[in-house]
Amino acid sequence: MPTETDLARQYDTVCQEIAAACGACGRSAGEVLLLAVSKTHSVEKVLTVYQAGARDFGENYVQEGVEKIQAFEQLMPKSGAVWHFIGPLQSNKTQLVAMYFDWVHSVDRLKIAQRLSAQRPITQPTHPLNVCLQVNIDDETGKSGCTVADAIELAQAIAALPRLRLRGLMAIPAPVDKTLPENIQRAPFEALAALFKHIKEFLPNESAQYFDTLSMGMSDDYPHAIAAGSTMVRIGTAIFGAREYPPSI
Numbered sequence: 001m002p003t004e005t006d007l008a009r010q011y012d013t014v015c016q017e018i019a020a021a022c023g024a025c026g027r028s029a030g031e032v033l034l035l036a037v038s039k040t041h042s043v044e045k046v047l048t049v050y051q052a053g054a055r056d057f058g059e060n061y062v063q064e065g066v067e068k069i070q071a072f073e074q075l076m077p078k079s080g081a082v083w084h085f086i087g088p089l090q091s092n093k094t095q096l097v098a099m100y101f102d103w104v105h106s107v108d109r110l111k112i113a114q115r116l117s118a119q120r121p122i123t124q125p126t127h128p129l130n131v132c133l134q135v136n137i138d139d140e141t142g143k144s145g146c147t148v149a150d151a152i153e154l155a156q157a158i159a160a161l162p163r164l165r166l167r168g169l170m171a172i173p174a175p176v177d178k179t180l181p182e183n184i185q186r187a188p189f190e191a192l193a194a195l196f197k198h199i200k201e202f203l204p205n206e207s208a209q210y211f212d213t214l215s216m217g218m219s220d221d222y223p224h225a226i227a228a229g230s231t232m233v234r235i236g237t238a239i240f241g242a243r244e245y246p247p248s249i
């Protein structure tokens, strides 16, 4: 079990490595937001990482996430924490997500987007709900995310929904062999970045101005994602340590 000091130190190390990865490709550290992926970890650990400076947290499972948000807000009212839903989303679970989360990175079909928009309470302080379209960037069968071919049309339809704000794209590329050349390791991230630019040109101006997020990069591969233009890295293991076991969904 990592201690509080371990967690704070690991969080600091990741922040420094993000800054170094930005420096290595001529970007400024402020261009990349660190999302601390707290799925399966306790609210106490979330609080420790919050106190070390984290403000954005990622959760994968609806019930666990909602319980953690509620517990955290009890411990730390008006915390300014921002909650991101990043896991697969079934249509019967959209309502809780629309009520409690600030962002959803894993929208991959119109039906889910329509439900989130209809169920987003207009009283939410951060209304509208920020969403990213998840793309199956390496077209692996059986994986979440829309196809590259469907992405433009879907992005246009989602951007038109009244209580959502389409912020960008998200992908979870298949792990690559670390012995391969860097350009090959970066290829799926470069592909998502290229698709992002292409889609932005096809959005009406009033939507394009908010389309600013490339959610890509995890503990194992985030320096490559940053080199390819990531604006949000989703890091779990490198901050919190190994996950014991995912709770049932």
Ligand SMILES: *Cc1c(COP(=O)(O)O)cnc(C)c1O
Binding pocket: 037, 039, 060, 086, 087, 172, 218, 219, 220, 234, 235, 236, 237, 238
């Ligand atoms: C779990 C998860 C992460 C974090 O993964 P690590 O390898 O622990 O950094 C990032 N994104 C998504 C969508 C996840 O499900």
